[in-house]
């Protein structure tokens with residue numbers, strides 16, 4: 649406990665914010681500075697546990713509310729003490745207590761990562777509406793990143809309500825983006841048609857959603873035209889509409905650049921690894937015997953057909969833009 653407290657005491661690389669003055673709690677470790685970050689981390693792991701439920705059930709079309717957590721094989725309900733975020737999995741050593749079915753390490757990893765993101769959000773934005781906005785955004789992104797990675801799906805049940813939330817949040821939390829203003833200026837308005845911040849913020853969110861979806865839809869259409877096959881699904885297009893409603897046009901554009909860059913680098917490496925380790929070698933050898941080409945050409949063709957989770961890379965890009973960009977800009981201001 650003491651070590652954990654010492655760890656939490658250390659300010660992260662992100663600008664350390666003083667705690668909210670209204671919360672003058674006294675902790676076991678002595679100060680409020682420890683209690684609040686610790687609370688954010690624990691809250692994150694608990695929410696992460698719920699995100700796991702969303703990740704495993706939404707693609708199957710199952711309810712995320714009932715029944716409670718249970719083993720997928722023997723259907724034994726998971727006991728409350730085994731369901732403690734992160735520790736439950738460690739306690740069980742990754743196996744069902746009843747039938748020893750192994751439980752994916754995805755569960756503790758998602759819980760721990762959500763806890764870390766909650767902690768980071770507190771350090772970057774303190775206790776504010778902005779914190780609430782980025783917590784909601786990162787939860788949506790975590791579900792999409794992991795779901796796309798597992799089953800290559802970006803569910804509408806996450807994308808559409810997420811986009812609506814982004815637009816609703818814009819009523820209260822401004823998006824730092826002047827693109828909407830420039831847009832009006834270019835249209836010839838020397839004065840904005842509505843002198844209202846509210847109008848402007850909501851417009852920025854809607855413009856972000858449009859830019860995100862249109863850019864990705866355009867890229868998908870171009871890809872289909874060039875390579876004569878589907879490169880990305882409509883899931884990516886809808887996901888970027890959601891991302892756009894939170895980040896605005898500029899952040900969305902950066903997300904697409906960063907996401908596709910990460911995706912290209914990892915994609916090329918991964919296809920190379922698949923090729924080197926003889927992925928589908930048997931299939932290629934059979935095809936070569938039928939005179940469809942040399943084994944290596946066929947194996948390369950198969951490896952390059954591997955479907956990469958673009959949504960996962962876009963999600964990582966979106967988190968980087970949401971968290972690292974304001975921090976980098978603040979460094980540049982110093």
Ligand SMILES: [Zn+2]
Nearest residue numbers: 719722744747
């Ligand atoms: Zn079981």
